[in-house]
Amino acid sequence: MKHFISISDVGDPEPLAEEALMMKSNPEKWRNFAAGKSICLIFFNPSLRTRLSSIRAAEILGMTVTVFNVGKDGWQLELEDGTVMDKGKAEHIKEAAGVISAYFDLIGVRSFADLKNRDKDYRDAMISGFVNYSSVPIVSLESTTLHPLQSLADLATIREFAVKKRPKVVLSWTPHPRALPQAVANSFSQWMMNSDVEFVVTHPKGLELDPGLTGKPTVEYNRKSAFEGADFVYAKNWSTFEPYGEIASHPDWIIDEKIMAHTNDAGFMHCLPVRRNVVVSDSVLDSPSSLIIPQATNRIWSAATVFKNLLS
Numbered sequence: 347m348k349h350f351i352s353i354s355d356v357g358d359p360e361p362l363a364e365e366a367l368m369m370k371s372n373p374e375k376w377r378n379f380a381a382g383k384s385i386c387l388i389f390f391n392p393s394l395r396t397r398l399s400s401i402r403a404a405e406i407l408g409m410t411v412t413v414f415n416v417g418k419d420g421w422q423l424e425l426e427d428g429t430v431m432d433k434g435k436a437e438h439i440k441e442a443a444g445v446i447s448a449y450f451d452l453i454g455v456r457s458f459a460d461l462k463n464r465d466k467d468y469r470d471a472m473i474s475g476f477v478n479y480s481s482v483p484i485v486s487l488e489s490t491t492l493h494p495l496q497s498l499a500d501l502a503t504i505r506e507f508a509v510k511k512r513p514k515v516v517l518s519w520t521p522h523p524r525a526l527p528q529a530v531a532n533s534f535s536q537w538m539m540n541s542d543v544e545f546v547v548t549h550p551k552g553l554e555l556d557p558g559l560t561g562k563p564t565v566e567y568n569r570k571s572a573f574e575g576a577d578f579v580y581a582k583n584w585s586t587f588e589p590y591g592e593i594a595s596h597p598d599w600i601i602d603e604k605i606m607a608h609t610n611d612a613g614f615m616h617c618l619p620v621r622r623n624v625v626v627s628d629s630v631l632d633s634p635s636s637l638i639i640p641q642a643t644n645r646i647w648s649a650a651t652v653f654k655n656l657l658s
């Protein structure tokens with residue numbers, strides 16, 4: 347694995363999820379695996395889990411960690427080639443990526459979609475820029491279109507809690523008061539489509555995702571039918587792909603006990619942060635079926651597995 351940006355860097359995701367669970371089961375074995383190595387975690391957007399789990403993963407491997415909050419501490423980066431840089435942006439990504447990769451062994455980058463221009467967002471120019479102009483491996487800490495560290499933790503969580511070899515996994519759109527990117531849903535779909543699961547996506551009409559990224563999963567518009575017999579329900583909001591970046595209002599798509607009753611006592615999953623009683627009811631989130639804390643815990647082992655592989 348040269349970089350960790352999308353499923354195409356991984357191929358078969360199942361062995362990587364197995365490796366994450368293997369590292370989790372014996373953390374002592376990996377202490378100091380990467381002693382003397384360094385990572386720079388670059389954030390253009392806020393984060394709790396990705397930031398802290400990546401720090402913990404790097405510390406467990408014995409790495410030194412630098413967190414760089416570009417929005418607050420860095421120069422604004424120009425991403426376009428050939429631009430006359432006479433406006434607000436002081437530094438080009440060519441120099442920034444070249445310099446940072448001269449200082450560190452690994453670079454993680456988080457850069458969200460701004461949901462204004464689909465073509466621009468789906469070019470993923472920040473991550474591509476770091477990949478093109480850095481001399482070390484790049485780890486996506488969530489790009490404009492994908493969130494692979496989250497997806498690896500999600501698959502590991504499914505394997506950790508599944509009681510059958512080929513569980514039914516349902517990705518369900520949920521309401522949200524703000525327009526959110528499609529990255530988590532795109533990425534989860536990519537990973538599920540390449541895993542040994544029965545995968546169904548359910549959402550109101552008009553919330554179709556980019557088939558080029560999701561791998562064309564089965565879409566069931568009838569939510570009750572989709573939930574029938576599900577072993578895992580993954581809740582996530584996303585804004586519209588076409589027209590781009592609009593909020594859809596379907597408050598009845600909240601996940602509550604009534605809709606969960608159609609499942610096979612499914613584990614409830616969400617990447618967090620989650621808006622209680624908008625996305626999911628307290629009764630589901632606080633129930634024994636909720637896997638949100640183990641899922642977030644697995645973010646450490648997802649990051650540790652990826653850092654280890656990129657440094658091996």
Ligand code: CP
Pocket residue numbers: 392393394395396397488496617618619
């Ligand atoms: N799930 C996730 O990526 O959380 P953060 O945005 O807090 O990093």
